[in-house]
Amino acid sequence: xxxxxxxxxxxxxxxxxxxxxxxLRQRTRSMLPFPSIGIHLRGLQPGWWKRNYDSLVFAAVFIxxxxxLVNPGYARRSVEQxxxxxxxxxxxxxxxxxxxxxxxxxxxxxxxxxxxxxxxFVDLRREGDxxxxxxxxxxxxxxxxxxxxxxxxxxxxxxxxxxxxxRIYRELGAGGGTNASEAVWLALSVFFSMLPEERRLxxxxxxxxxxxxxxxxxxxxxxxxxxxxxxxxxxxAVILFTDGRIEPRLRAHVRRGQLxxxxxxxxxxxxxxxxxxxxxxGGQVDEAVAEAxxxxxxxxxxxRIFPLAKGFDxxxxxxxxxxIDTLEANRNLIRATVRPRWTxxxxxxxxxxxxxxxxxxxxxxxxRKY
Amino acid sequence: MKPxxxxxxxxxxxxxxxxxxxxxxxxxxxxxxxxxxRKYLPGDSxxxxxxxxxARSGKLYVREFLxxxxxxxxxxxxxxxxxxxxxxxxxxxxxxxxxxxxxxxxSNPCGLLLFADRVIDYQAPSAAARQYQRLLxxxxxxxxxxxxxxxxxxxxEHLTTLLxxxxxxxxxxxxxxxGSLTGLLNAAASDRSPAHEMLAxxxxxxxxxxxxxxxxxxPLQDLETGEDLTLDLAQQQRYQVAVRRWRQHLVRQLxxxxxxxxxxxxxxxxxxxxxxxxxxxxxAARV
Numbered sequence: 001x002x003x004x005x006x007x008x009x010x011x012x013x014x015x016x017x018x019x020x021x022x023x024l025r026q027r028t029r030s031m032l033p034f035p036s037i038g039i040h041l042r043g044l045q046p047g048w049w050k051r052n053y054d055s056l057v058f059a060a061v062f063i064x065x066x067x068x069l070v071n072p073g074y075a076r077r078s079v080e081q082x083x084x085x086x087x088x089x090x091x092x093x094x095x096x097x098x099x100x101x102x103x104x105x106x107x108x109x110x111x112x113x114x115x116x117x118x119x120x121f122v123d124l125r126r127e128g129d130x131x132x133x134x135x136x137x138x139x140x141x142x143x144x145x146x147x148x149x150x151x152x153x154x155x156x157x158x159x160x161x162x163x164x165x166x167r168i169y170r171e172l173g174a175g176g177g178t179n180a181s182e183a184v185w186l187a188l189s190v191f192f193s194m195l196p197e198e199r200r201l202x203x204x205x206x207x208x209x210x211x212x213x214x215x216x217x218x219x220x221x222x223x224x225x226x227x228x229x230x231x232x233x234x235x236x237a238v239i240l241f242t243d244g245r246i247e248p249r250l251r252a253h254v255r256r257g258q259l260x261x262x263x264x265x266x267x268x269x270x271x272x273x274x275x276x277x278x279x280x281x282g283g284q285v286d287e288a289v290a291e292a293x294x295x296x297x298x299x300x301x302x303x304r305i306f307p308l309a310k311g312f313d314x315x316x317x318x319x320x321x322x323x324i325d326t327l328e329a330n331r332n333l334i335r336a337t338v339r340p341r342w343t344x345x346x347x348x349x350x351x352x353x354x355x356x357x358x359x360x361x362x363x364x365x366x367x368r369k370y
Numbered sequence: 371m372k373p374x375x376x377x378x379x380x381x382x383x384x385x386x387x388x389x390x391x392x393x394x395x396x397x398x399x400x401x402x403x404x405x406x407x408r409k410y411l412p413g414d415s416x417x418x419x420x421x422x423x424x425a426r427s428g429k430l431y432v433r434e435f436l437x438x439x440x441x442x443x444x445x446x447x448x449x450x451x452x453x454x455x456x457x458x459x460x461x462x463x464x465x466x467x468x469x470x471x472x473x474x475x476x477s478n479p480c481g482l483l484l485f486a487d488r489v490i491d492y493q494a495p496s497a498a499a500r501q502y503q504r505l506l507x508x509x510x511x512x513x514x515x516x517x518x519x520x521x522x523x524x525x526x527e528h529l530t531t532l533l534x535x536x537x538x539x540x541x542x543x544x545x546x547x548x549g550s551l552t553g554l555l556n557a558a559a560s561d562r563s564p565a566h567e568m569l570a571x572x573x574x575x576x577x578x579x580x581x582x583x584x585x586x587x588x589p590l591q592d593l594e595t596g597e598d599l600t601l602d603l604a605q606q607q608r609y610q611v612a613v614r615r616w617r618q619h620l621v622r623q624l625x626x627x628x629x630x631x632x633x634x635x636x637x638x639x640x641x642x643x644x645x646x647x648x649x650x651x652x653x654a655a656r657v
Contacts, residue, residue, distance in 0.1 A: 031591035035452035035578055036545030037599045040616040044609055046587050046602040366604060368586030 005340065007071035014066045021062070022055060032370070050367060057358035064351035071344040077336060084331045086129045086235050087146055087194070089187035090118055093180070093242035094160055094172040095137040109162045110281070114241055117317030121239075122153050124325045132190050135160055136183035137172045146194060180242050181262040184276070185213060187238045188265070191274070192227075199226045213260035213268065217288065221264075223271055233272035237303070237328050243281035243310070266292040269302060276303035277324050279317075283307030373468035375642040379478075381537050382630075382652040383567050385441035403436040441537045442495045443473040443480040445505075446525050447512065448542030448573075450486035451593045454514030456575035457636045462541040463509045465571065465634075465641065469539060470505045481536075482508055485525035486515040487546075492528070495536065519594055520546025526568075535565040540629070543573050544620050545594070569648065570624050570631035572617065579613060579635050581606045 006012070045051065098111035122131060133143035133156050144156040159166045192201055201209075205224045212221055266289070269276050278285065278293070285305055295301035304327070306320045361367045407420055410430035423431040445466045453459045466482065473480040474497060481495030482505050493508055522540070529538060584603045591598045601609075617633060624631050632648045634641055 029589060031589045031598055033455065033593050034590040035455040035458075035543055035575070035593055037590055037592040037595070037597050038545070038616060040612045041599060041601065041609075044602055044605050044612065045600055050587065050602070051600050365585040370584070370586060370588045 003075050005073045005075075007073065007342065007344075008069060011066060011069040014069070015063070018059060018062055022059060025055070025058065046366075053361060053367065054358060054369065057354055057361070061351045061354045061358070064347045064354065068344045068347035068351065071342050073340045073342045075338050076341050077338050079334060079336045081332060081334055083126070083128065084235050084333050086125070086237065086328055086330060087132075087191065088125070088129065088237045088239065088328065089132040089134055089146070089190055090121070091134040091136060091140075091180070091183040091187055091238060091240045091242075092118065092160070093137070093178055093183075093240075094135045094169065095178045095243075096173060097178075097243050099162065099173060107163070110243065111160070112162055113312070113314050113317060115157050115161055116314050117321050118157055118241075119154060120318045121321035121325065122150055122157075124321065126330055129330070132187070133157065134183050134187050134190075135168070135172055136179055136186075137174075138177035138179050139172075140179060140183040140186040141168060141172065142186060142190065143168070145190060178242055179259065180240055181213075181260045181265055184238055184240060184262065184265050184269075185210075185260045188268070188274070191232060191236055195226070195230060195232065199230050201226060209268065210260070213264045214258070215261070215264065217261060217263040217267070217292075219264070221267060221271055223268075227272065233269075233274040237275035237277065237324075238269070239277045239279065239324060241279045241281075263288050263292045266302065270296075274302075275328065277327075278303070278305045279320055280305060280307050281312065282310045373471040374464045375468035375645070377469055377472045377642065378646050378649060379441075379443065379469065379472050379537070380649040380653045381441045381567055382655070383564065384436070385439045385535065385537070405434040405436050407431040408434060440476075440478045440497070441473075442533065442535065443469065443478055444495060444529060444533065444536040444538040445469060445480070445482045446529070446538055446540040446542075447482065447484050447509070448486065448520060448540070449484045449490055449512050449515050450517050450520040450542075450546065451514050452520065452543055452545045453573075455593060456577065458543060458573050458575055459512070459514060461634070461636045461641070462573055463512070465573075465645070466509055466541055467506055470502055474502050480505065481533075483525055483529060484508070484512055485522070485528075487517040487519050487521045488524050489528045490515055492532075495533070517594060518596075520544075522546070522548050530566055533566070536567070538566055538568040540568065540570045541573055542570070543578075544570070544624075548620065548623055564628055568627075568629040569652075570629050571645065571648075572620070572631055572633040574633060574635055576635055576637050579610075579633075581609050 092111075092114060094111055098114065099109050102108050102110060102113060118133075125131060127148060130146040130148055131144075131153055132146040133153060135141050135143050143159065144153055147153065158164060160169045160172070162169070189206075192206070195201070201224060205226070208222065208224070212219055266276060276293070278289075285307070290305065293302060293305055306323070308316060308320065362369065407423055408431065410419060410432050414432045418432040418434075420431045420433050423429075447462050447466050449459070453462065470480045470482070477497050479495040479497040480501060482491075482493040484490040484492075491508060491512070493504060520542070522542070522544075525540075529536065581601075581603055583606070586603050587600050588603055589598060589600050621631050621633075630648065630652050632644055634644060
């Protein structure tokens with residue numbers, strides 16, 4: 001917004017009517033017929049102010065009302081410092097391989113250890129951060145939308161612990177496969193759903209993005225203008241924890257051709273500036289994925305791959321999450337906002353005040369008009 | 371219809387009317403007003419010989435008398451737009467009708483002239499029996515004329531042209547140009563008495579004479595010129611002073627042309643007394 005703006009500038013033309021209205025008002029004023037107004041009465045006229053105060057008040061009220069209609073506005077800039085709020089979605093692999101026991105003497109599974117690591121990460125983040133949970137195997141499920149409620153997140157994490165045997169845990173376990181790309185796409189969809197109403201993507205736009213993800217890598221990516229203007233992606237991150245092989249797409253689903261290509265997803269995240277961290281148990285990362293994750297010359301990296309040995313322990317996983325926490329540290333930001341201030345209420349109040357003042361003046365003995 | 375007022379019309383100067391009447395004229399003739407003695411001439415009536423003068427002087431003298439005459443009353447009624455304000459025109463009608471009645475009752479001819487910025491209507495003077503009804507009808511039909519100003523001069527000129535002598539009474543509010551009245555002075559029949567003896571009655575509404583006791587402002591519009599003016603009602607005293615001064619100025623201007631005048635305020639009960647007092651005052655001033 002420029003420093004000064006008029007909402008309805010054409011209404012200023014109404015000022016041209018003011019002399020006409022004043023003239024008309026003077027001509028149509030009721031006059032008392034009198035036999036003669038001779039020169040001997042000229043000296044008995046009231047002063048200029050007393051004679052014209054009602055016309056002046058009328059003109060002032062008219063001007064105020066026209067200005068209220070025009071509604072001039074000015075920009076008010078405010079600068080504030082704030083700590084960046086991160087939006088992070090944790091995607092957890094709960095396929096069959098994650099259900100193996102840590103050792104022969106323990107009932108804990110690898111998934112439980114991973115969940116402990118997630119809990120420690122949730123505790124590490126500051127209060128203002130929003131965290132969401134996605135669990136996946138052959139398919140992906142949203143465990144918790146983006147929330148800052150830590151207790152809720154922990155309750156959701158408890159749902160998928162092996163000892164609880166919850167329904168969602170059993171369903172995910174039945175899938176068996178590792179569909180990481182679908183999980184990451186679901187995480188991105190959660191981000192899209194957090195857009196404001198007027199900038200939310202239509203089903204057509206989402207379908208367009210989906211078609212790009214389903215295509216071969218290298219397809220031209222067309223990001224909707226709404227996403228570009230919103231600046232979606234800044235301060236957002238997706239953390240993928242899996243023990244399966246990270247491939248562009250699962251071989252089992254190639255024939256159906258309905259799964260997003262992870263390389264395309266990474267390309268989309270790069271375009272949107274969403275950070276992506278992969279914790280790969282066993283370190284089996286496909287070359288195409290690793291290449292997609294590698295930074296382009298002159299640009300910051302999209303994220304990082306953390307390979308872990310299959311025999312990882314709780315301390316190792318927590319160390320990885322601490323590193324991610326460090327990488328995703330909340331920045332101190334400065335936000336400069338420009339808010340338009342419209343002056344219509346002031347002018348309406350001024351007009352009302354003038355009307356009341358005029359009525360008050362008319363009640364005074366010297367200002368009364370017959 | 372009986373008139374509302376009873377006036378005692380008394381001309382200040384002897385009338386020049388050749389008709390016989392109740393007033394001593396300015397010429398010698400048959401009458402009751404003694405004029406003087408002159409030497410007897412052959413052919414004079416013996417009835418006019420003054421025997422006492424014969425006894426004193428031993429010569430024959432005869433008595434001469436002023437001829438009895440009647441005055442011609444001419445009523446000049448203003449019917450301009452300003453006379454339509456309040457009850458001024460009805461008052462003028464009442465006064466004119468009463469004056470005509472008084473004159474005609476004593477067999478004095480009476481006429482009527484309505485004027486505004488020009489002569490509107492004219493009824494020649496007459497002492498006929500139906501003259502009163504004619505004048506009354508003319509007065510009843512008179513309405514305020516929509517004119518831009520009031521001018522007395524055309525009416526006076528009209529009067530002096532048509533009538534060699536008369537007693538004229540002007541009923542007007544005198545809001546307007548009085549103009550030059552030299553024609554009136556030139557028409558003087560002799561050095562002793564003017565041919566056209568004029569009086570003026572200033573008819574005013576109460577609000578013109580005195581403002582109502584209110585405060586504030588009142589926008590006024592002149593009934594004739596259409597000019598407007600906002601009057602401050604708080605200045606009542608100044609208003610009265612200004613109006614009285616202006617009226618005095620008019621009275622002096624009229625007096626300069628030999629027109630005596632008095633101010634009559636409508637809605638007051640002293641109309642008859644004021645007009646009769648004016649006649650009496652003029653008569654007293656003659657002596």
